Amino acid sequence: MSELGEGEEQVGSYAIYFAEGESLAKQKEFKKAVESFTKALEFQPEDKPCLVARSKCYLQLGDATTALLDAEASLKEDKNYHRGLLQKAEALYATGDFEYSLVFFHRGHKIRPDLHEFTLGIEKCQEAINNSIGTPDACTLEKVGDLSYFHQQDIMNKKKATKLQKPALKSAAAQTKAKVERKPVASEKTVKELLGELYADKEYLEKLLKDPGLATKQKDRSIQETVEGALTYLDQRTEFWRQQKPMYARKREKELKRYKPSPTRFITIRYPFWSRGQGPDQVKQVMKTLEEIDAALQGGDAEGSLAQAEKALQMVLASNDRDLPNKAEFVSSLHACIGSAQLELGNSEAAIQNFQEDLKITQQCNLGIARSRALDNLAKVYTVLGDFEKAIPYFQEKVTMATTPDENSWLFHELGRCHLELGNYDQAKAHGEKSLTAAQESSDLAWQLNACVLVAQAEAKMGDMSAAVKSFTKALELAEMLKDEPSQEAIKKALQDISSPAVQVVQEDSKGH
Secondary structure, three states: OHHHHHHHHHHHHHHHHHHHHHHHHHOOOHHHHHHHHHHHHHHOOOOHHHHHHHHHHHHHOOOHHHHHHHHHHHOOOOOOOHHHHHHHHHHHHHHOOHHHHHHHHHHHHHHOOOOHHHHHHHHHHHHHHHHHHOOHHHOOOOOOOOOHHHOOHHHHHHHHHHHHHHHHHOOHHHHHHHHHOOOOOOOHHHHHHHHOOHHHHHHHHHHHHOOOOOOOOHHHHHHHHHHHHHHHHHHHHHHHHHHHOOHHHHHHHHHHOOOOOOOOOOOOOOOOOOOOOOOOHHHHHHHHHHHHHHHHHHOOOHHHHHHHHHHHHHHHHHOOOOOOOOHHHHHHHHHHHHHHHHHHOOOHHHHHHHHHHHHHHHHHOOOHHHHHHHHHHHHHHHHHHOOHHHHHHHHHHHHOOOOOHHHHHHHHHHHHHHHHHHOOHHHHHHHHHHHHHHHHHOOOHHHHHHHHHHHHHHHHHHOOHHHHHHHHHHHHHHHHHHOOHHHHHHHHHHHHHHHHHHHHHHHHHHHHO
């Protein structure tokens, strides 16, 4: 039985680290997710789902080369493992090797033609290749030229010299017409989407270039050259952005916008009493600054967001209550912004201090929504740092403020995860069951799946293998309903690892009775 216990411990450790990695990846904490997947691979070095999951994280971190190595490792034992083929194709695409990537998308499509990812991958590779080298239509060959070379070499040389001079004889207007009538690099809708605010500049420059009076004078021709250069630059940028984000990616982004954001991301600000455009001038100014701070952070400029938030905090603290009503709420929001920026920069202690200051102000001023935000941020930062004991009280207090089954489902799940990490397996199971009940009330299959896996892991750690098999089986059914293939593979692996011990336990129980 000692050997069996060691096997259960190994399976449990792998499952915990793998689940932790998946959770961190969903929170976009890709560096920490890589660490968790690496720990999981220490227990099962050739686990294919884990290798693919880590490869995805490396890809998100911009390390396409290492991502490719993990993808290839997942194919070592099974060359037809479709998830490995898909990930290798994605990694090759990220390195810019579109042709080779296309080969693996096709290879995967032959094995699993039902998976839409392979079809979309083929489309995006073909589009990227066309964006890089152009389509056959972009190159038109004309039946023009001097064929006298085959008869009289000297005549050919003279005519060749003449033809070389002809382009210089074209008028500036003709050159302008040729440039204006050039084949667009994409549809106007696509160009507008890619250029964004620059599209208005492109339209103005094109109208200016069509002005017949532009090339009549020498000084106007220099303006014309400048305009043409600007348009060429915009065309090059459009081509580049199309290659970096082809139609496949843009369609996928639109699909993802329909889904609600993950409740595990850090919340930065909730705007105080007034909406933008109302209230005193100073209130409007602070509201606008808060939006800019949040936009900078969401855009990846954590340093800029931090600097602007600290400056705004000094300005708000120096203001009087008459010019800036609800001053305390603005101060708490700015502490939340500073904490989020500090966390992005890796300064966890500074982040915690600002989140705690945010909570202190919201408690003193009875700011309900802002208090919920502060509790959320503190609970999650301690979870990310692995200090689960400190995270639990904040999650528990936030549960008392939850008003919907959606909130309860993920809050109870997070509490259960904390208890599982601390070895409180009975508490982990209890909270997992509460999470499952709440998720069933809201008909949220994804959170039902998460809750079932949590319950199964707790049961396995408690030694109740027969119950763990039932919970994992229920989780597998949910994963199949959601068409979540990575989860299906991970659950099947867990079932395979614990099924034999479960049978032994059931047999021993039956003998005892």
